[in-house]
Amino acid sequence: MTTLTGTGIGLGVAAGPVARMADPLPAPADEPSALSPDAERERAHTALEAVARELEARGEKAGGLAQEVLEAQAMMAEDPSLADEIDARTTTGKTAERAVHEAFGSFRETLQAMGGYLGERAADLDDVAGRVIARLRGVPAPGVPDPGHPFVLVARDLAPADTALLDLDNVLALVTTDGGPTSHTAILAREKSIVAVVGAAGATALVDGETVIVDAAAGAVITQPSADQLADATRRAADRAAAASAPPTPGALADGTAVPLLANLGKPGDADAARALGAEGVGLFRTEFLFLNAEKAPSVAAQRAEYETLLAGFCGMKVVVRLLDAGADKPLAFLNDADEENPALGVRGLRALRAHEQVLRDQLTALAEADEATRGRGQGADLWVMAPMVATVDEAQYITDLAHEHGIRTAGVMVEIPAAALLADRMLAVTDFASIGTNDLTQYTMAADRVLGSVASYQDPWHPAVLRLVGEVGAAGRAQSTPVGICGEAAADPLLALVLVGLGATTLSMAPAALADVRALLAQHTLDDARRAAEAALAATDAAAARAAARAAASRTTAA
Ligand code: PEP
């Protein structure tokens, strides 16, 4: 038996046979073919057709959105102008593999040059080309394998296109060799409650078919497990499934300290699912998700309708709505008009709203009206409104005053910029609450772009520098009796959630699928335990050491 270590996502455990995701194929060499041009042409056409049929069959099996994506890919494989491009190359003596590679490559460049939606389809074209070339070579197609039975997927990392097509009924667990806790794989695993260990470098040695235990709670992948270990893993998985299907209880520590567990949402229609998972309200409603494709600012009436649905969906509960957060990873055409070299450091969030104050005023009006209308119908929620990307005390004062002026009772700020955390005592003195966005707070503290894979290892909210900033805000909140929530991905990591409570967070908001694991872990520890785990993490010198120190402190307290 050997144990490979990585970062566990959630607390799940699963066991099963490995199926590896094949690496991308190397480009076929540009060498003259030993076959006739007609023979190469025939090979190419047969492979293209077989891939088109295979994609259609997979689409039929998957249904829904995946079917649309796969059918569009099947059409790419049968595109007559692509076939012409391929034929033109086999005629000159190139192999079918090389002709496919070059023809798809030139289409890819054309699509990319078009930009926008079509540009994004370039990756789909690569996927089809890879499948056709793999078939010509008689090797497994790159991408997610389909061994025909449940499996533990082992990959370097998963691209968004891979995750969209994952057959969740068959994937028992995910193991990646690369990627950290904010990688695409980790986010998917949290969202869909898939057992996962990411960044397990040793997993490169795993082979197809071997049985492993993936223990996310321990951040470990166990190879060649004993019968006892397998039985233990199966029992733990069954216990967890039973706990997840039990009616959810409000979030609380073992000593009874309440820690309300809220949902991060982007659509009012997700309310029922979030409540079913035990969300005690909404801690972050991302309003920009409603208007990502809008060319012009939404009207008060259009916004009001959306907000009324949201508030009615959480009648009697707390609902924290974030004002439009435009810019960088979430651009909005009607708010981000400048061409900036560093949009993450530009006119974004509250800065963009201030520069378009009528848009801001309209949104506050729509929210206040929706609040009043739903209350009038007896469907009201406890509406809180907060501004994104607040950097200065002046901005905190501005947005709080403006929101109150529009009839919003509770107005607060997001703490996502280190300056806001460092001056939290002064920030909180002029506003009603703070909510820490750990995704951006980590990005700005570590100077690591949150969407750039090559710096993903810096994007770790466990870093003691990030935790120290969270502690500043928590301490200010305690001193002034001002609520301090957490609404970044960090709150979805059960152990980190405990540490955040120890640092002073009073509520935690996360993707609804993460609620059960966080609830379960909090229930095992007291507030004193949380504070001890926080102290241990703060005393570490890097993210991995902070995680390990908190885990050790928490396991001592669980055992006690
Ligand atoms: C954050 O930055 O942590 C946050 C919650 O906001 P978003 O992820 O939408 O930027």
Ligand code: MG
């Ligand atoms: Mg943010």
